[in-house]
Amino acid sequence: xxxxxxxxxxxxxxxxxxxxxxxxxxxxxxxxxxxxxxxxxxxxxxxxxxxxxxxxxxxxxxxxxxxxxxxxxxxxxxxxxxxxxxxxxxxxxxxxxxxxxxxxxxxxxxxxxxxxxxxxxxxxxxxxxxxxxxxxxxxxxxxxxxxxxxxxxxxxxxxxxxxxxxxxxxxxxxxxxxxxxxxxxxxxxxxxxxxxxxxxxxxxxxxxxxxxxxxxxxxxxxxxxxxxxxxxxxxxxxxxxxxxxxxxxxxxxxxxxxxxxxxxxxxxxxxxxxxxxxxxxxxxxxxxxxxxxxxxxxxxxxxxxxxxxxxxxxxxxxxxxxxxxxxxxxxxxxxxxxxxxxxxxxxxxxxxxxxxxxxxxxxxxxxxxxxxxxxxxxxxxxxxxxxxxxxxxxxxxxxxxxxxxxxxxxxxxxxxxxxxxxxxxxxxxxxxxxxxxxxxxxxxxxxxxxxxxxxxxxxxxxxxxxxxxxxxxxxxxxxxxxxxxxxxxxxxxxxxxxxxxx
Amino acid sequence: xxxxxxxxxxxxxxxxxxxxxxxxxxxxxxxxxxxxxxxxxxxxxxxxxxxxxxxxxxxxxxxxxxxxxxxxxxxxxxxxxxxxxxxxxxxxxxxxxxxxxxxxxxxxxxxxxxxxxxxxxxxxxxxxxxxxxxxxxxxxxxxxxxxxxxxxxxxxxxxxxxxxxxxxxxxxxxxxxxxxxxxxxxxxxxxxxxxxxxxxxxxxxxxxxxxxxxxxxxxxxxxxxxxxxxxxxxxxxxxxxxxxxxxxxxxxxxxxxxxxxxxxxxxxxxxxxxxxxxxxxxxxxxxxxxxxxxxxxxxxxxxxxxxxxxxxxxxxxxxxxxxxxxxxxxxxxxxxxxx
Numbered sequence: 001x002x003x004x005x006x007x008x009x010x011x012x013x014x015x016x017x018x019x020x021x022x023x024x025x026x027x028x029x030x031x032x033x034x035x036x037x038x039x040x041x042x043x044x045x046x047x048x049x050x051x052x053x054x055x056x057x058x059x060x061x062x063x064x065x066x067x068x069x070x071x072x073x074x075x076x077x078x079x080x081x082x083x084x085x086x087x088x089x090x091x092x093x094x095x096x097x098x099x100x101x102x103x104x105x106x107x108x109x110x111x112x113x114x115x116x117x118x119x120x121x122x123x124x125x126x127x128x129x130x131x132x133x134x135x136x137x138x139x140x141x142x143x144x145x146x147x148x149x150x151x152x153x154x155x156x157x158x159x160x161x162x163x164x165x166x167x168x169x170x171x172x173x174x175x176x177x178x179x180x181x182x183x184x185x186x187x188x189x190x191x192x193x194x195x196x197x198x199x200x201x202x203x204x205x206x207x208x209x210x211x212x213x214x215x216x217x218x219x220x221x222x223x224x225x226x227x228x229x230x231x232x233x234x235x236x237x238x239x240x241x242x243x244x245x246x247x248x249x250x251x252x253x254x255x256x257x258x259x260x261x262x263x264x265x266x267x268x269x270x271x272x273x274x275x276x277x278x279x280x281x282x283x284x285x286x287x288x289x290x291x292x293x294x295x296x297x298x299x300x301x302x303x304x305x306x307x308x309x310x311x312x313x314x315x316x317x318x319x320x321x322x323x324x325x326x327x328x329x330x331x332x333x334x335x336x337x338x339x340x341x342x343x344x345x346x347x348x349x350x351x352x353x354x355x356x357x358x359x360x361x362x363x364x365x366x367x368x369x370x371x372x373x374x375x376x377x378x379x380x381x382x383x384x385x386x387x388x389x390x391x392x393x394x395x396x397x398x399x400x401x402x403x404x405x406x407x408x409x410x411x412x413x414x415x416x417x418x419x420x421x422x423x424x425x426x427x428x429x430x431x432x433x434x435x436x437x438x439x440x441x442x443x444x445x446x447x448x449x450x451x452x453x454x455x456x457x458x459x460x461x462x463x464x465x466x467x468x469x470x471x472x473x474x475x476x477x478x479x480x481x482x483x484x485x486x487x488x489x490x491x492x493x494x495x496x497x498x499x500x501x502x
Numbered sequence: 503x504x505x506x507x508x509x510x511x512x513x514x515x516x517x518x519x520x521x522x523x524x525x526x527x528x529x530x531x532x533x534x535x536x537x538x539x540x541x542x543x544x545x546x547x548x549x550x551x552x553x554x555x556x557x558x559x560x561x562x563x564x565x566x567x568x569x570x571x572x573x574x575x576x577x578x579x580x581x582x583x584x585x586x587x588x589x590x591x592x593x594x595x596x597x598x599x600x601x602x603x604x605x606x607x608x609x610x611x612x613x614x615x616x617x618x619x620x621x622x623x624x625x626x627x628x629x630x631x632x633x634x635x636x637x638x639x640x641x642x643x644x645x646x647x648x649x650x651x652x653x654x655x656x657x658x659x660x661x662x663x664x665x666x667x668x669x670x671x672x673x674x675x676x677x678x679x680x681x682x683x684x685x686x687x688x689x690x691x692x693x694x695x696x697x698x699x700x701x702x703x704x705x706x707x708x709x710x711x712x713x714x715x716x717x718x719x720x721x722x723x724x725x726x727x728x729x730x731x732x733x734x735x736x737x738x739x740x741x742x743x744x745x746x747x748x749x750x751x752x753x754x755x756x757x758x759x760x761x762x763x764x765x766x767x768x769x770x771x772x773x774x775x776x777x778x779x780x781x782x783x784x785x786x787x788x789x790x791x792x793x794x795x796x797x798x799x800x801x802x803x804x805x806x807x808x809x810x811x812x813x814x815x816x817x818x819x820x821x822x823x824x825x826x827x828x829x830x831x832x833x834x835x836x837x838x839x840x841x
Contacts, residue, residue: 304725324726328727343726344719345719346718347718348714348718348785356715356723356728357727359708363708369706
């Protein structure tokens, strides 16, 4: 692939990226959250066309109109979330849409025979008539690989293939990938586990901010070298925090939050003994890559997801939180990561959105909403948070992202919380509004609220936080002070199972 | 890019589509009335207009309850059956038992209209609660639960009355369906009073806010600390209340209750609500719209009767109207998304 560019409204996702994979090669494709990996993969898999640039495959220039098109040319992508039908058999899944037989009838015997051969090739010892539901996650992944092989693929793209596997299953996957390499089939490995790069990959490519920042032979580089390439994203203006407002008083403590993966939800993220504390007036950052369990920890504390074990202490006292309503009663608020899906009522007015959790404050005679009190509340926050709107009766859906986020923040501030968790507070917000949101968070901490910030943008977390807790695969992997920590140190804690000094 | 707070200036200026979408039912109603008035002069007589209003008041009561349900993106198909069952129970209470079923007139010794009305409403509330329970606790989709309820309550009604009608109530009972206050039929007054109360609940009470929130975005509602299950269950209880009240008023108007009462009401009622601008996707709609939608359907049917259009054709028209109203709603929703 050469000179690939792709823009979305308001964002340049890829800028003139070159990406080359040799024949019979295992290639690591790396980058931080939002570096542009998924966009490039979508272009390679035919799911999206590039704005500019060309794809050359086996000496032939390709224009990929659809995933089917890419598959016909031998490029198959296996996504992190499998695309198998759980109630169909292994053979049916492998040949779905391409069943052997005549035009109207499926030749089951032939389909199962061919599936058996494919399974043998990759060491899956299962009857092709088994229902996929009855397979383990690792076996389901092998079915995906068998499907890719059945399409005579020459290049298999695996997006986070090891994230749901145990160590022994990972070893088995390595064997398969090496066997495919011996047959001349190349694999692109997208992974957040950097040590895997050195265990299995031949070459690597690193993206940052939609740009190609490095590529080469794995043997010629080091972990530190790769981490250095990945970090250092440019996020534009950032608020500058002057001095900490943290006190020694513990506002919230999470103890050993744990959640196991359920058979019904194989892609759910586990939590293992997640513990941390946050103090009054402090901003605690939680850093980790996608899937590290940051959001899951926040939702567990807030009662949005139930966990298997662990407890939450507010002001030193254990509290029972079984629903968001319980959390709110205990003075905890959550600004979720997906504003439109999880926080806003886009079809309702700003006024209604802002006051939704604070009906106690704007009621008269118990259960009637007092319009005048509500308008006063909205006006207070419009001034305090500088929300740019025409009137409170305007639909919240018509506001810009930054102002929508301020409405969500105001919803929680109206409750006067003691702890506020903000998940990706500036996602999808333009630079100016970003600084405003940062300053608001700093102001809130100054007023004594304990703030937990989850962000995929390292510079953001570093600029705001007094302390930073790092997570990886559902575990807390380290805790560092916010000021004075380098991005390299953070990235090391976020990507390695056995942290060592960067 | 500067953050002006508004994505487009268009959202602030006059939105022609939004205006039409909002007042379309009312405009349509006025046009329809004008057409009928021209084609059939009898249509505009005050007797006929009150007649239309009395006819729509029963489905109107149900439509008020249905507005709550549909605002949460739910649906209730069981209302006609629940109404029949509640009506029979009320009738049996009014008659003091089932053995007096065929006694006609004022000589029946029963428990009076007060207890009869309470019984009808109690049956409605209970039926609504059971369905709300199944929807929120057993996690069965509303469509399936109330489709089942449709059959269960109809069966219960047939079983209760052994298939026959219960008729002949005292004057105090039938006044609620046949009486007038001044020139205005009592059912019309009940309907309009309920509509006003429902409007206040939805617009000015915390509960109403929460109904819109649950329908608009259930996940956001939950994360805002609302008890989504309790609110969802409550709207089916409210629906049950109106089915019970409607059953009482219908029995009073017909001076009879029977197991086949209310057959097909679900369609008329859903059509009234949807044509009044309430979105089947939840979160959007008003009681005012529902009242207009109810009258619109009533006027349409009345006009067709006056013009001697067969009742079979009327059914076809109602069906087509539902589909068209939802098609319009889908179109409006896609516009809302883009906005």
